[in-house]
Amino acid sequence: MEEPKPSRSVAVVLYTAMGAGHLLPMVELAKLFLRRGFVVTIAVPTTPGPATTGSPTIAGIAASNPSITFHHLPPPVCADPDPHPLMRMLQMLRLSVPSLVSLLRSIPSVAALFLDIFCAEAIDAAAALRLPAYIYFTSAAGAMAASLSLTRHYSTTTTSLRDMGKAPLRFPGLPPIPASDMPSTVQDREDRIYRTRARLNARAMEASGLLLNTYEWLEARAVGALREGACFTDYPMPPVYCVGPLVANGEEEEETERHACLAWLDVQPARSVVFLCFGSLGSFSAAQLKEIACGLESSGHRFLWVVRNPRQDPTNLLERLPEPDLAALLPEGFLERTSEIGMVVKSWAPQAKVLNHAATGAFVTHCGWNSTLEGVTAGVPLLCWPLYAEQRLNKVLIVEEMKVGVVVDGYDEEIVSAEEVEAKVRLVMESNEGEKLRERLAVARAKAVEALAEEGPSRVAYDEFLDRLVRSD
Ligand code: UDP
16 A cells, blocks of 8 residues: 655654653654655754763764754743752753744644653644644553553542552553552652643643554553543543654664674674663662672673763762773672673663674663663563663563563662572573563564564554644645
8 A cells, every 4th residue: 555655845843852761762753754755853952951971962863864853942041940850851841832833933844743741831832833743652651551540540539659658559451550660750649740740641632642652562451541541531532553663773873883892792692691771861879789790790691781880869860970980889800700701881882782682682671661662672581670760660561561571679679689680680591481581572572573564553553643644734
């Protein structure tokens, strides 16, 4: 069947939040539009976003994607900057809406505006120009379902999640979620961050549709609950389109300078290496780094480990971390003793490439949604060690619903012991349970490939969405 293809001059504008977990999947969505002949602009806000050493910069991403225009919105005037980093980012995204309107006016033939959920207030910009607005949700369908269901839950009770301990929340389309595994920002119903998030969700319901970076097979029940409007009752649910998994697999990227860890992987046996990487912001205390090192060493397995410097203030995710002094942070002699079987990389590794390398056999992850999708599409079992944002919730989905990972116990305590690190590495790398996980991952990976094939469910959903968009033009 011939795909709906607009003329070369039809444009779309994508408004991204900052941070690798928001920006990178937005770029993947942009590539999808480019393939269908749209002119794509990504509106980039000037916000105090995270800046991890080695993480891709806008300039770098723009250089590798010359067909996408990256438009920097000017820093908005802000008389009363919010002291909380996340609230400040949301405030800046909202205050940048007038600049977004100017941008939209300056681009001919804009067909639609696409918004990160953090940018949902910019629905007003689309309304000002009578354009359709769509939300592109860069986390799990399950996270969206849980977030909407929580608003409903809070309307039926006076208790906050933080008073419920591990009591299970039973939300439509989801496995039971221990209340303590919901994001810290929604634990207190009176918290202004929770209220702001709830407002953004409500605004998202005004959109012409929700594009989810997932695939139906992986999250069938959550997607079903969203479609049926079972999670949220105040407004009708917009149409839901699962267009994922939209993740870089590392193949398309130019290899100007191949990272040394890839050369190291080249000489390791197939599926023998445990990869440890904790998103764009994850970092551990010196004590925790030592436990991880001891656990890895006693497991005897090969490893590739991305280590960041500990934070001075563990709650400030925006703190710029210096390069770690590995010899000082890791146990004495660790680097020398493990030099034959392990590699430690400072701050940042080309994760997608590592996960898709034949030598990678397991992934210790913080359960960010992009990392989860990258692990699943590479067919690598996940060892779940959630740290911040909605990662504890993702952990529940990964283990209980998708069944593609195991939990690293103690993630919710002060420290995860070396014994636990060793035990879970052995479980995934050596046991029957690990073998079963690998079989499950092989199916999940095949289903992801199928979803993205020309006639696959995610491409069909995207084309259906595009068809409606082009017709409403
Ligand atoms: N990432 C990477 N190298 C690193 C750390 C992270 O390439 O050393 C990439 C990772 O592949 C993913 C993104 O950064 O695409 C992190 O997004 P995710 O949603 O997993 O987590 P977040 O950083 O938002 O917590």
